[in-house]
Structures are given as structure tokens and as C-alpha cells.
Amino acid sequence: MIEFRQLTKYYGELCALDHVDLTIETGQILGLLGPNGAGKTTAMRILTGYLDPTSGTINAGGLSIEKDILKIKEMIGYLPESAPLYENMIVYDYLEYIAGMRGLKEAQSRKRLSELADACGLRENMHRPIHELSKGYKQRVGLAHAIMANPEILMLDEPTTGLDPNQIVEIRNIIKEIGKEKTVILSTHILSEVEATCDRIVIINHGKIVADGSTEELKQSSKSEYSVNISLKNAEFNDVNTELGKIEEIKEIESIGKNNEALSIRLSCHTDKDIRDLIYKRIKEQTWILVEMTRDIKSLEKIFGELTKEN
Amino acid sequence: MLKARNIAQIFKKEFSVYFISPIAYIVISIFLIVTGWFFFSTFFLYSQAELRSFFSLLPITFSFIIPAITMHLFSEELNSGSYETLLTLPVSIKDIITGKFLAALAFVAIMLLPTLSYPISVSFLGDLDWGPVLGGYLGAILLGGMFISIGLFTSGLTKNQIIALLTAIGICFALTLIENLLFFLPESMLGFFQQIGAGYHFRNISRGIIDSRDIIYFLSFIFIALYSADLVMQGKK
Numbered sequence: 001m002i003e004f005r006q007l008t009k010y011y012g013e014l015c016a017l018d019h020v021d022l023t024i025e026t027g028q029i030l031g032l033l034g035p036n037g038a039g040k041t042t043a044m045r046i047l048t049g050y051l052d053p054t055s056g057t058i059n060a061g062g063l064s065i066e067k068d069i070l071k072i073k074e075m076i077g078y079l080p081e082s083a084p085l086y087e088n089m090i091v092y093d094y095l096e097y098i099a100g101m102r103g104l105k106e107a108q109s110r111k112r113l114s115e116l117a118d119a120c121g122l123r124e125n126m127h128r129p130i131h132e133l134s135k136g137y138k139q140r141v142g143l144a145h146a147i148m149a150n151p152e153i154l155m156l157d158e159p160t161t162g163l164d165p166n167q168i169v170e171i172r173n174i175i176k177e178i179g180k181e182k183t184v185i186l187s188t189h190i191l192s193e194v195e196a197t198c199d200r201i202v203i204i205n206h207g208k209i210v211a212d213g214s215t216e217e218l219k220q221s222s223k224s225e226y227s228v229n230i231s232l233k234n235a236e237f238n239d240v241n242t243e244l245g246k247i248e249e250i251k252e253i254e255s256i257g258k259n260n261e262a263l264s265i266r267l268s269c270h271t272d273k274d275i276r277d278l279i280y281k282r283i284k285e286q287t288w289i290l291v292e293m294t295r296d297i298k299s300l301e302k303i304f305g306e307l308t309k310e311n
Numbered sequence: 312m313l314k315a316r317n318i319a320q321i322f323k324k325e326f327s328v329y330f331i332s333p334i335a336y337i338v339i340s341i342f343l344i345v346t347g348w349f350f351f352s353t354f355f356l357y358s359q360a361e362l363r364s365f366f367s368l369l370p371i372t373f374s375f376i377i378p379a380i381t382m383h384l385f386s387e388e389l390n391s392g393s394y395e396t397l398l399t400l401p402v403s404i405k406d407i408i409t410g411k412f413l414a415a416l417a418f419v420a421i422m423l424l425p426t427l428s429y430p431i432s433v434s435f436l437g438d439l440d441w442g443p444v445l446g447g448y449l450g451a452i453l454l455g456g457m458f459i460s461i462g463l464f465t466s467g468l469t470k471n472q473i474i475a476l477l478t479a480i481g482i483c484f485a486l487t488l489i490e491n492l493l494f495f496l497p498e499s500m501l502g503f504f505q506q507i508g509a510g511y512h513f514r515n516i517s518r519g520i521i522d523s524r525d526i527i528y529f530l531s532f533i534f535i536a537l538y539s540a541d542l543v544m545q546g547k548k
Contacts, residue, residue, distance in 0.1 A: 070402075084396055088328070098400070
């Protein structure tokens, strides 16, 4: 279990994290979302011991970062954004060095390197210098580095940027596999990635947590507000406005355009129920022809946009 | 607390990195050409079987060569971002500094190794007194350690290797030449500035007189510079 308590970090005047409280259970795959500069990376860097907090603390597995940072580091595997590595080292030497730093004995290290070469698809590139590798392969070396010692906590900062679609799927599978037993913290801007891999989503904006829950919960929370888009032929906006305005649950009716003689209208609804049948009944009473009707529940993108909008 | 296992790992990696890149070979070649030239160009004029002229030039050559050996130690990592990766491994900053320091020191020792051919060839030409030679090499290691600690410190200050290099050259050069500027100073301050200069202490040792004061000078200087480097790196957190 990892607990962030009143975690605050200032870079000079700039506040990167503002009294953040967060508890992460073991075995969770947590997606950390937020716009650029929201404080995601800062939060991760504090947990890895790269930065010290201005105030507040983090406890991980009963240890606090002030006293036992070295022990916490032993529990953590971290892949920083864009995987900065020692460019002039050979992949094998680099991973061997990391194994040594992680306290693996020589025989263990050789065995582990061989496992990782297969798990991360590095077999053919083990004896090339890192600077010759493509971005995707560097990312794989970074991942091998992060999971070297089977860490209890795996932290990945934008792990799939620069990868091709196949590699993204592979990396997601690796993450899911690890996430079965271990805690995984994943920072990203790619929302579909979070939906595909994470149990829980935390959205950070301006150093504060603005949303916390599973993908379903986040979508649910905004379910009472949705819109229904309809297209009608043979109708005038004013008539539609008076007729459909009689339905209580509809808060607002607006015309969003007209083409091919069909009038497009958005109805903003404020209710827990699905009122499409009510709308349909009203339309049936008229001479209008209904050509389209869709219900638009907010996507994660919309929720994200609303929560992190300026002001 | 320092952990020997971590220091050994950092040492091994840093030391091998020297020989992966061509820098090591270039630096060693330049060092041998410069010292060899200055030593042998005057050696036969004096017809004395001693290495004094070799050792007397060493502080100045080291002032240029050693910052070139140390400039990348932190700057490169800060610039590429690999410093972040390094710090997330279970090592303390003190381990990192000690490992890097020892790796550079070992490199300097390797660099000095070929120069052992000078005293050996000189000993065939005349009756060489080995005392000053051994003292000279001990002094060279201590002086090297001192300049490495300065270079390590300046390398931690900046992402830019050139700035790290020039700052370190400036400090090392000043510490070497300070005693030559003593005639500008009032007599009451002479003793202090003579003691602070590296050249004075190095010359004492390279005469073959091993005095604890000179050894303490070098060791405490190394300690202070490495400790300052630690403070600088802690300050970045």
C-alpha cells in the first residue's frame, strides 16, 4: 500500500503538487492522468526518491520516504519518460549493470537477463549499443530495466509514447500481467490507454486531484447529464422548441444546424432516466420525420476536458 | 551510509565507460606526449639521473588533463536525463560520488602507468634515487585525487560539460599557480597562501619527504570537495 499524505512540492514559486492525499492499494493498476505540467511526473519522482517533497510525506509498504528511501527504492521499478539510458553502453552491459545495482548475483543476473530479453523482445538487440536502437527498442530496454528485480511497485511515465500499435499492445499486456500481483502506477495523456489497462483513474490538475475512481465510476458520475441529438425532416425549429419543451427533463434545446432539409437539434437532459421514449412519443404525434436519434454519454475525453479546463 | 556493493557497481560501470569511448585513449595519448616531450627535451641537457623536471610539470599538466577526465561525470548524466534513472536505483548520492571518484582515480593511475618507463630507463643511464620517484608517484595520485574531486564538484554544478571543464581548469590552475603570485602579497599573508597552494605540498612529497601535513592537506581537500559535490547534488532534489 502506498499513501501520499499532504504531499506538496514547490519549484521556487511554482506549485507543482498542492497537499495531495492519495492511497493506492496493493495490486491496483492506477492511471495518473492530467494535462502537461499537472504534477504527475513530480508525484512519481518524489516516490522514487529523485526529488524531495517541500512538505508532506509518502509511506510505501510501511516505510516512509524520509527514513527508508533506499529500501523503498528497492521495491520500486521506474521507467522515466522517454527512458533516458546510457547511450554508449551495449544493451547487455547496461542491463547487467542494473542487475548488479539491484543486488542480483552473477548467475541470477544471467538468468534474469535471458528472461527479460524474451519478455521485452530484445533478444536480437542485446549486443548493440543503446544509441543505435530505435525509440521503441529504447523504451523496451527501459522497461526491462524497470522490471529487473520483480519490483513490488512498478511506475511507468508515459510508457507507450513513440511505440507502434503492435508494441503498444505488447507493453499493455506486460503491464496487465504484472498488475495481477503488483501495484502499477501509470502516467499518461492517452485516455484510451487508461481505459484499456487501469483499474482506477486519478486525474490531477494544477497539482490537485480533481477526480478519482474507476473508468465506470467516472462516467457514471456524469450520467445524470447527457444529451440527445436528433435530426428531423419536415420540421421548424420553433415548433420543435415548443413541443419538446413540454418535457420536463429537457433543460435546453438548441439547433446545431440544418442540412439536406433535416434539422439537427441537441437536447440537453438532466435526469437519471433514459427519456428517449418520451421524446419519440412526442415526435410521433407530429408530422415530423425522425431520421436520427443518438444519446451521447460523456466520454472520458469530455470528463477529462471539463475537469482540467482552465479556470 | 556508504555501501561497498553499490560503490563497486558504480566504479565498474564508470571505469568501463572510459574505455568504451575514444576519450580515454585521446586523453592518455595527449598526457604522454606532453609529459614525455617536456621531460626528455631537457633531460639530456642536465645529465642528471632524476625525474625532477617530470614531476615539477605535473601539477600544470594535471590542471588541464584531469578536468577533461572528470567533466562528463555528472554533466552528461544531468544533460541526458540518465541521472534520474540512476537516482531511482537503490543507491545514495554518496555512493554515486564515491564510485565515480574512485573510477576517475583508477583512470589517472592507468594514465600514469606508462610513465613508469621514464624512471626505469633513467635508472639504466645513471644512479637513480628511487625515494623521490616513489614520493613523486604518491604525490601524483594525491594531487590527481584532489583535482578529480574539484572536477567532480564542478561537473555536478552544470549540464554543460564545457562549463564544467573550464571551471575546473580555472580552479586547478589557480591552486597550482597561487604560490607564483606570492610576491604581490604582504608578508603576513605569505604563509597562508603558500599552504593553500597545491604546488607547495606536491613539491614536498615529490622530493621524497613524506610529511603528514602534506598528506592531510590533500586528503582534507579531497574530502571537502567531495562533500561539496554531495551538497550540490542533494540541493537538486
